[in-house]
Amino acid sequence: MAIKMIATDLDGTLLTSDHRISSKTKKALQMANKMGIKVVPASGRPLPGVLPYLKQLNISGRNNYAILFNGGVVQRLTGEKLISNDLTYEDLKELLHYQKLGKVNLHFMTENHYYTMDRNLSIIMAAASALNNMKIRVRDLPQIPQDFRFIKAEFSGSASEIKDFRENLPKVFFEKWNTSSSGISSLGTDTIEVNNLVASKGLAIHQLAHRLGFHENEVVVFGDQGNDLSMFENNNFYKVAMGNAISDLKERADLITKDHDDDGIAYALKKIITSQV
Known part of the structure; x- marks a missing residue:
């Protein structure tokens, strides 16, 4: 599987219980970014709530993107709105x-x-x-x-x-x-x-991937809660449920990784990226 884009929830997924990115997860995502893989937050948060974490990952500029408000908005990191469902x-x-x-x-x-x-x-x-x-x-x-x-x-x-x-x-x-x-x-x-009824993380990821010229089977998604369910209802995405995820996500997942306090994203990416090298 050739990965072109990683879309990850923040709270309970990318972030630990005390709202940090672990050092192993940080290194794994920075490596993915250097490989040319788009790392995109897919969060219920607004842009000011995700930018500090992207800065830690060295991700910035108008050629990087964020899916915000559970898919209600897709923005460039410079603030330009691409999609808005009000x-x-x-x-x-x-x-x-x-x-x-x-x-x-x-x-x-x-x-x-x-x-x-x-x-x-x-x-x-x-x-x-x-x-x-x-x-x-x-x-x-x-x-x-x-x-x-x-x-x-x-x-x-x-x-x-x-x-x-x-x-x-x-x-x-x-x-x-x-x-x-x-x-x-x-x-x-x-x-x-x-x-809005048409706003969801899953649809926003589909729309952004299409805009960037990526196929859905080149997208990996990470999530843990009910507001991530739409990502896991797309059978073409490679779906990774955190160890702390709800059962609805685990039942649909292609991979169940460790929990968010145990470097779950880093653990999964090591498996996925190693398999494509």
């Missing part, structure tokens, strides 16, 4: 209506800011803002213009609150938007991430 003011009003079905917070994101209507900012919101280098703006609905567009929304709360909320949501909710979970965090919190 949500609208009307979507926001509907999401606020559904928020009433549970004890959950709702926040929503543009490329540059987190927005919330909760003036008592939760620890979840503060942590996400710090993690992604994004400022928080508190706005009431009347303060938001009707032409407002955003990329992703998140319902967040404790794991039990999100479980109850999900059970209260009607079928039509899941038919209208692309929804996923990034998994229960170290704080014991969980999220339901909401994107």
